Amino acid sequence: MERVEQHACAGGRQEVWKHRSDVLNCEMKFGIFLPEAATQGDPCPVVYWLSGLTCTEQNFITKAGAQAHAARHGLIVVAPDTSPRGDGVADDPAYDLGQGAGFYLNATQGPWAAHYRMQDYVALELPELVERHFAAQSRRSIMGHSMGGHGALITALRHPGRYQSVSAFSPIVAPSQVPWGEKAFTAYLGEDRQAWAEWDAVELIRHATERLPLLVDQGEADEFLVNQLRPELLEQACRAAHHPLTLRRQPGYDHSYYFIATFLADHFAHHARALSF
Amino acid sequence: MERVEQHACAGGRQEVWKHRSDVLNCEMKFGIFLPEAATQGDPCPVVYWLSGLTCTEQNFITKAGAQAHAARHGLIVVAPDTSPRGDGVADDPAYDLGQGAGFYLNATQGPWAAHYRMQDYVALELPELVERHFAAQSRRSIMGHSMGGHGALITALRHPGRYQSVSAFSPIVAPSQVPWGEKAFTAYLGEDRQAWAEWDAVELIRHATERLPLLVDQGEADEFLVNQLRPELLEQACRAAHHPLTLRRQPGYDHSYYFIATFLADHFAHHARALSF
Numbered sequence: 001m002e003r004v005e006q007h008a009c010a011g012g013r014q015e016v017w018k019h020r021s022d023v024l025n026c027e028m029k030f031g032i033f034l035p036e037a038a039t040q041g042d043p044c045p046v047v048y049w050l051s052g053l054t055c056t057e058q059n060f061i062t063k064a065g066a067q068a069h070a071a072r073h074g075l076i077v078v079a080p081d082t083s084p085r086g087d088g089v090a091d092d093p094a095y096d097l098g099q100g101a102g103f104y105l106n107a108t109q110g111p112w113a114a115h116y117r118m119q120d121y122v123a124l125e126l127p128e129l130v131e132r133h134f135a136a137q138s139r140r141s142i143m144g145h146s147m148g149g150h151g152a153l154i155t156a157l158r159h160p161g162r163y164q165s166v167s168a169f170s171p172i173v174a175p176s177q178v179p180w181g182e183k184a185f186t187a188y189l190g191e192d193r194q195a196w197a198e199w200d201a202v203e204l205i206r207h208a209t210e211r212l213p214l215l216v217d218q219g220e221a222d223e224f225l226v227n228q229l230r231p232e233l234l235e236q237a238c239r240a241a242h243h244p245l246t247l248r249r250q251p252g253y254d255h256s257y258y259f260i261a262t263f264l265a266d267h268f269a270h271h272a273r274a275l276s277f
Numbered sequence: 278m279e280r281v282e283q284h285a286c287a288g289g290r291q292e293v294w295k296h297r298s299d300v301l302n303c304e305m306k307f308g309i310f311l312p313e314a315a316t317q318g319d320p321c322p323v324v325y326w327l328s329g330l331t332c333t334e335q336n337f338i339t340k341a342g343a344q345a346h347a348a349r350h351g352l353i354v355v356a357p358d359t360s361p362r363g364d365g366v367a368d369d370p371a372y373d374l375g376q377g378a379g380f381y382l383n384a385t386q387g388p389w390a391a392h393y394r395m396q397d398y399v400a401l402e403l404p405e406l407v408e409r410h411f412a413a414q415s416r417r418s419i420m421g422h423s424m425g426g427h428g429a430l431i432t433a434l435r436h437p438g439r440y441q442s443v444s445a446f447s448p449i450v451a452p453s454q455v456p457w458g459e460k461a462f463t464a465y466l467g468e469d470r471q472a473w474a475e476w477d478a479v480e481l482i483r484h485a486t487e488r489l490p491l492l493v494d495q496g497e498a499d500e501f502l503v504n505q506l507r508p509e510l511l512e513q514a515c516r517a518a519h520h521p522l523t524l525r526r527q528p529g530y531d532h533s534y535y536f537i538a539t540f541l542a543d544h545f546a547h548h549a550r551a552l553s554f
Contacts, residue, residue, distance in 0.1 A: 008498065008527075009535035065342035065538060221285065252285035261342060262287050 001133060004029065010071035011036045014061055023117050023125040024084040030126065031061040031079040035071045038135040045137045045164070045275040046076040046130060047268070050122060050144030050151035053180070054100045057081045060145075063257040069265050073272035076136055080122055082147070084115035096180055097187055103175070104151030105199045107188035116188060119199075123155050123162065141271035143167040145260055146224070150175060153201035153214065160210035165274035167215035167267045169260050170222055173234035174202040180228050202237040213244040215270050217263045219253030278410060281306065287348035288313045291338055300394050300402040301361040307403065308338040308356040312348045315412040322414045322441075322552040323353040323407060324545070327399060327421030327428035330457075331377045334358045337422075340534040346542050350549035353413055357403055359424070361392040373457055374464055380452070381428030382476045384465035393465060396476075400432050400439065418548035420444040422537055423501070427452055430478035430491065437487035442551035444492035444544045446537050447499055450511035451479040457505050479514040490521040492547050494540045496530030 005016035012035040021028045038044045047070070049060050060066065060079045070077045083089075083102030090111035092098035107116035130136050142163050144152035149171025156166035175181020176196045185196045197203040218231045225231075231247055238245035253259040282293035289312040298305045315321045324347070326337050337343065337356045347354045360366075360379030367388035369375035375389075384393035407413050419440050421429035426448025433443035452458020453473045462473045474480040495508045502508075508524055515522035530536040 007531055007533050007535040008496070008529035008539070010539050014535050062534065063339050065345070067535070067538070068342070219285070250285075254284055256284050257339065258284040258286035258291050258344070261344070262285070 001129075009033065010067040012039055012067070012071055014067060016057060016061075019129065021084070021121055021125060023120045024115050026084045026086045026089055026115055028085065028121070029057045029081055031057045032130070032134065033061070033067050033070050033077040034134065035074050035076065037074050038076055041135050043135045043137045044074050044076045045139040045141070046078055046127070047271050048122065048127075048140065048142040048152075049077060049079045050104060050142070050148030050155075051079065051082050052144070052146030052148050053082070054095050055082050055148075056100070059257070063261070064264055065261050066264060066268070069268035073268055075268065075272060075275065076130070076134065078126065078130055080126055083118060089115045097184055101147065101184060103147060103184045103188065103199070104155060105188060108195070109188060109190045112188050118151075119155065119158070122151065123159055139164055139275050141165040141275055143267055143271065144171070145169040146255065147172055147180070149216070150201060154199055154204060156212055157201060157204040157208055158198070160208075163212065164277070165271045166212055167270055169217050169263070170219060170224070170229055170255055171201070171216060172228060174200060174230055176200045176203065177233065178228045178230060202233050205234070205237040205241050205243050208241065208243055211244055213246065214238065215267065216245065216247045217267075218247065218249050219255065219259045220249050220251045221253055222255045224255055278406070286310065287344040289316055289344070289348055291344060293334060293338075296406065298361070298398055298402060300397045301392050303361045303363045303366055303392055305362065305398070306334045306358055308334045309407065309411065310338070310344050310347050310354040311411065312351050312353065314351050315353055318412050320412045320414045321351050321353045322416040322418070323355055323404070324548050325399065325404075325417065325419040325429075326354060326356045327381060327419070327425030327432075328356065328359050329421070329423030329425050330359070331372050332359050332425075333377075336534070340538070341541055342538045343541060343545070346545035350545055352545065352549060352552065353407070353411065355403065355407055357399055360395060366392045374461055378424065378461060380424060380461045380465065380476070381432060382465060385472070386465060386467045389465050395428075396432065396435070399428065400436055416441055416552050418442040418552055420446075420544055420548070421448070422446040423532065424449055424457070426493070427478060431476055431481060433489055434478060434481040434485055435475070437485075440489065441554070442548045443489055444547055446494050446540070447496060447501070447506055447532055448478070448493060449506060451477060451507055453477045453480065454510065455505045455507060479510050482511070482514040482518050482520050485518065485520055488521055490523065491515065492544065493522065493524045494544075495524065495526050496532060496536045497526050497528045498530055499532045501532055
């Protein structure tokens with residue numbers, strides 16, 4: 001592990017670390033905000049943030065204004081990259097496949113299977129690393145945006161008991177039914193749609209054993225709302241499965257970090273409540 | 278004027294506009310945040326933000342978290358670019374001269390004189406435009422960072438009565454005495470150091486007719502502190518001239534937007550107090 005950035009921020013420290021990932025078999029970076037208590041060795045709960053397509057570990061830490069909220073609640077925030085990286089890692093020229101587009105799953109197909117195991121990375125290897133190297137409790141929450149909202153939902157649903165709370169901004173809720181998901185799942189998981197269900201929040205909700213309440217914010221002026229995001233599919237699945245969901249449709253808001261920054265305080269409050277029990 | 282970006286944010290709107298500047302003789306962009314009241318036609322006071330070297334109109338609007346503070350106080354925030362721009366505009370390969378490095382002065386020398394009139398742009402043309410096209414009062418404040426902190430200080434000091442308040446993060450306070458300023462002033466203003474004094478905050482303070490209180494935040498871990506920023510020179514000049522100055526040295530903080538985001542709420546409170554009289 002090597003620290004590559006360190007900035008005083010909101011009374012604590014925003015850092016970026018580089019490390020060798022055994023799961024992904026490449027070098028990875030992640031951002032971590034340590035509130036003042038954690039910088040003094042006092043263990044704090046951890047909120048994981050999963051970013052969307054094209055993002056790195058930088059977007060959330062520079063654009064969301066998360067540190068002020070995390071400092072207020074005494075929370076560590078960890079923001080990983082969105083895929084394995086490097087010259088030896090399979091890639092695709094399109095923005096929605098390959099590096100920058102890991103979709104937080106474990107790939108089984110073709111050139112992707114060697115490195116694209118983002119689900120095991122964000123759910124297992126990264127928390128283990130964070131809890132070993134920093135003043136971090138094993139109490140965890142998870143949230144994300146767009147592809148990372150999908151990632152947060154499936155990661156929590158696939159690991160009952162592992163997260164105290166989950167939330168998402170503009171998530172891809174039903175990747176098996178929308179173009180972004182169909183393209184990525186075909187490449188990473190193959191043509192057999194049966195194999196897709198375990199990576200699809202709307203499918204996972206049907207069989208969820210844990211009733212973790214979902215908080216979802218969705219901008220109504222989001223350019224991807226109708227074709228890629230389709231929150232009504234999550235709403236229907238939650239209603240059918242009696243799964244608790246708070247879906248807030250925000251008039252006028254788009255898919256950008258301006259939207260995230262506006263409502264992020266509510267998400268931190270949601271996670272802080274769950275983490276302080 | 279053409280609107281090139283529009284995002285709902287913090288109950289109002291973050292917009293980016295493109296327009297032809299007569300003063301700079303080129304096309305320019307600026308960011309403008311309109312709090313909810315201004316989007317409904319209710320005139321609001323305006324805070325101008327001047328960015329530092331290499332920045333465009335984007336850095337502050339995407340990284341500082343300013344919109345939440347501006348919304349709370351009902352303030353418009355205008356963030357111009359840092360120099361004239363375009364293929365026909367003189368430039369230099371270095372990051373600290375030419376495009377991205379206008380230093381908020383009116384150049385008199387060589388190829389720069391044709392376009393580099395940023396002082397007249399930010400102090401006169403841009404406010405005139407903003408107050409004509411938006412629900413903007415003529416009550417104004419000004420702040421900035423680094424080169425833009427220098428810009429905010431000199432613009433307020435050169436225009437007594439025009440601004441209700443002024444503040445700066447990590448400003449270049451004495452450009453005539455530091456490498457960044459000496460290089461830029463030599464190029465834009467010529468070798469005669471007499472001509473530099475009217476663009477140097479430490480020099481202008483000596484003759485200030487208006488006692489506008491200065492609020493300055495400076496990180497003590499700022500990598501440019503000793504060679505380029507030298508806040509002690511502003512402190513000495515203010516003491517000698519009996520000019521009110523609140524200089525806060527913030528231990529551990531560097532030159533980044535993490536520093537700005539941490540203390541920006543205090544600056545907005547400072548400006549809101551002055552603008553609400």
